Amino acid sequence: MSPAPRLYGGVDLGGTKIQTAVVGARGKVLGEAREPTPASGGPPAVAEAIERTVRAATDAASTKPDALTAVGVGSPGEVDEGTGTVAQARNVSGWDGPFPLGPTLSESLGTRVVLGNDVSVATRAEFELGAGKPYTSIIGVFWGTGVGGGLILDGREWSGRGAAGEIGHTVVKIGGRRCGCGRRGCLEAYAGRASMEAKARRLVEQGERTALFEIMEKRGRTRLTSGVWDRALQDQDKMARQLIDQAVEALGAGIASANNLLDVEAIVIGGGLGTKLGEPYVERIREAMMPHLFVDDRPPPLHVAALGDLGGAIGAALVAKGKPASRG
Numbered sequence: 001m002s003p004a005p006r007l008y009g010g011v012d013l014g015g016t017k018i019q020t021a022v023v024g025a026r027g028k029v030l031g032e033a034r035e036p037t038p039a040s041g042g043p044p045a046v047a048e049a050i051e052r053t054v055r056a057a058t059d060a061a062s063t064k065p066d067a068l069t070a071v072g073v074g075s076p077g078e079v080d081e082g083t084g085t086v087a088q089a090r091n092v093s094g095w096d097g098p099f100p101l102g103p104t105l106s107e108s109l110g111t112r113v114v115l116g117n118d119v120s121v122a123t124r125a126e127f128e129l130g131a132g133k134p135y136t137s138i139i140g141v142f143w144g145t146g147v148g149g150g151l152i153l154d155g156r157e158w159s160g161r162g163a164a165g166e167i168g169h170t171v172v173k174i175g176g177r178r179c180g181c182g183r184r185g186c187l188e189a190y191a192g193r194a195s196m197e198a199k200a201r202r203l204v205e206q207g208e209r210t211a212l213f214e215i216m217e218k219r220g221r222t223r224l225t226s227g228v229w230d231r232a233l234q235d236q237d238k239m240a241r242q243l244i245d246q247a248v249e250a251l252g253a254g255i256a257s258a259n260n261l262l263d264v265e266a267i268v269i270g271g272g273l274g275t276k277l278g279e280p281y282v283e284r285i286r287e288a289m290m291p292h293l294f295v296d297d298r299p300p301p302l303h304v305a306a307l308g309d310l311g312g313a314i315g316a317a318l319v320a321k322g323k324p325a326s327r328g
């Protein structure tokens with residue numbers, strides 16, 4: 001009898017939702033599940049929600065969590081891959097100090113759990129299986145609750161001393177808008193969904209009008225999700241358009257600056273907003289880059305992340321599988 005095929009779990013822990021996938025050895029998705037990231041209860045509530053999604057995804061794949069060879073979790077914040085702790089996951093409500101996410105999940109799921117940085121695992125998935133496949137050097141830009149970046153250089157993931165890829169905190173305006181990180185003028189302060197929502201709320205307090213929050217309530221949401229922004233843009237909502245215009249300008253400046261330094265073969269745009277708004281907005285980011293590109297006669301191609309919403313979860317499963325990204 002041949003041994004059972006190896007299956008891996010992948011979890012993408014985001015500020016808005018938890019997306020989980022059960023993935024076969026060749027990267028095929030066999031089951032998936034998602035639920036909103038708990039807005040209260042802190043890390044223990046998040047760990048329970050992750051456990052539920054893994055159980056739901058394994059049900060969908062007709063298996064059980066303890067039958068998975070390993071589960072990978074792509075997490076925001078400071079991820080200690082050695083001990084399995086996560087600290088300072090700022091986009092997840094109530095997550096400040098270190099929490100032993102890996103050991104907690106390993107105990108409740110009955111299998112090995114491996115942690116990775118959410119953005120680097122999503123970049124790896126695009127590089128190995130998605131829009132980055134034809135290339136050996138890419139920048140992944142994940143435009144969602146925050147703005148994350150991942151780097152593959154010369155076929156290998158580049159993590160620097162552990163903190164590389166923070167394109168969201170490159171400065172696009174000296175002394176500019178306050179960022180969630182406490183500094184001023186970061187790309188994320190203009191393009192991160194959390195920052196854009198805070199800005200929209202301030203504008204409403206100042207008496208400006210928008211349909212953003214009505215759309216949010218109509219959909220039973222408590223936050224301005226990518227779908228809410230998309231709807232407001234389609235309705236020609238003036239505030240939504242202005243804030244997204246500023247986000248596109250900031251992304252153009254930030255990505256062009258990163259490319260001036262690295263000169264990669266391609267840039268992949270993912271994240272909740274990146275995949276929801278898709279090609280028309282990626283085209284606008286391409287145009288917004290042009291004035292800032294030092295070598296502007298051969299701009300790098302920009303692609304929408306091909307794995308869409310599932311990229312982070314698939315990438316986390318690849319981390320669980322273990323082989324580091326490399327090609328070329």
Ligand SMILES: [Zn+2]
Nearest residue numbers: 169179181186
């Ligand atoms: Zn910042």
